[in-house]
Amino acid sequence: MPGFGAQDVGRLERLRSASGELSGAFGDLGTFLPYVVAAVGAGILAPTPVFAGFAAGYVLVAAVYRMPxxxxxxxxxxAVIIAGGLTAVETAWAGGIVGAVLLLLAAIPSFERAARAIPQSVVTGLQAGLGLMLGTVAFGLMSHDWVMALASLAVLSLALLLPRGPWVPLVVIGAVLLVPHAGPPMTPASPAGGIDTVHAVLSGVLAQLPLTLLNAVVVAAAVARSLYPDRAARVNERRLAATNGLMNLLLAPLGAMPMCHGAGGIAAHRRFGARGMGAPLIMAASCGAVVAMGPEIVGLLMTIPPAVVGALLIYAAADLILSPRLLDARPDCRPVIAAAALATVFLGALAGLLTGLAAEGMRVYIRRRHRPGSTHSGG
Structure with a gap:
């Protein structure tokens, strides 16, 4: 029997890499699907510009970062859009304004230094808080069908043994084919009456900006540095702010859904096998195919059971919560992490940042006060 040569090893490695890029490309569907299906299915945003926007965004990611x-x-x-708080026109304005602000920040040379000045304990707490928020959403989705959710989790758990297997497409396609499930009928949401357009847009912008700056810039850069230490220079805070800004300033006015580079998505793409630019290009091609298929694709998307979406989302949440920085944190940093995480969950990302900074300041003060030789130490 012929031996197993170097060419065969190389062929197997290429196959393994391609399988990982395919599975990892769809690793972030747990975050992607709920918002897109809700906004498009309810008739608030048109499917063609929404999916075309995501296709363009992933092409930009592949070109700029060459990684997932x-x-x-x-x-x-x-959330505001789905609740009917913004019309399509107001959504375009809100997305464009957020994009312009991010581009302005990216143009400031000291922005990256200021972003990195945030203590690691605070960033870790923010990351854990965002993970807990995603986990809450995930459990809500899985509660629709626990049998389906647990079966999906069982298949997805194979990623722990074979990280680059095609587990995500297998779960999604299998759920659609084997367990046809139509989501609850969605009716177009009406904008809340009596709310001024300018007020609605500014409220949406002010709600989103702190979350984007923290999750899609500061925490996203930290996650990328942790997961891809050899390529971390490509994913710095200024560059993330710039690409976040470009996507929204250029695409939101054309009808795209406001987009960002979420930290959980970076973790999810890698968790399911993505390592290079293949995954974003696959997602770009998939979104482009949706555009070519037309509005009928919305009905197909609605057949993906919510429990499956929740199972995908729980893995992204776990990757955010159980970060190496959390597991390796010093004991005196853990209260800071907990304070930032809990404030993020219950009060939002901006409150999490402020609470974490206050807790970190208190930690530093206590540590200095009890340092040996300090005039404040002792009884």
């Missing part, structure tokens, strides 16, 4: 950086719906603005 996520392109997600903006969560705060997405």
């Amino acid at each position: 950086v996520s392109v997600q719906p903006m969560k705060a603005l997405g």
Whole structure:
């Protein structure tokens, strides 16, 4: 029997890499699908510009970063849109304004230094808080069908043994084919009456900006440095702010959903096998195919069971919560992490940042006060 040569090893490695890029490309569907399906399915945003926008965003990511950086719906603005708080025109204005602000920040040379000045304990707490928020959403989705959710989790857990297997497409396609499930009928949401357009837009922008700056810039850069230490220079705070800004300033006015590079998405793409630019290009091609298929694709998307979406989302949440920085944190940093995480969950990302900074300041003060030789130490 012929031996197993170097060419065969290389062929197997290329196959393994391609399988990982394919599975990892769809690793962020847990965040992507709920917002997109809700906004498009309810008739608030048109499917063609929404999916065309995500296709363009992933092409931009592949060209700029050459690695699997996520392109997600903006969560705060997405929630406002789905609740009927913004019309399509107001969404375009809000996305464009957020994009312009991010581009202005990216142009400031000291922005990256200021972003990195945030203590690691605070960033870790923010990351954990965002993970807990995603986990809450995930459990809500999985509660629709626990049997389906647990079966999906069982298949997805194979990624722990074979990280670059095609587990995500297998779960999604299998759920659609084997368990046809139509989501609850969605009716177009009406903008809340009596709310001034300018007020609605500014409220959406102010709700989104702190979350984007923290999750899609500061925490996203920290996650990328942790997961890809050899390529971390490509994913710095200024560059993330710039690509976040470009996507929204150029695409939101054309009808795209406001987008960002969420930290959880970066973790999710890698968790399911993505390592290079193949994954974002696959997502770009998939979104382009949706555009070519037309509005009928919305009905197909609605057949993906919510429990499956929740199972995908729980892995992204776990990657955010159980970061190496959390597991390796010094004991005196853990209260800071907990304070920032809990404030993020219950009060939002901006409150999490402020609470974390206050807790870190208190930690430093206590440590200095009890340092040996300090005039304040002792009884």
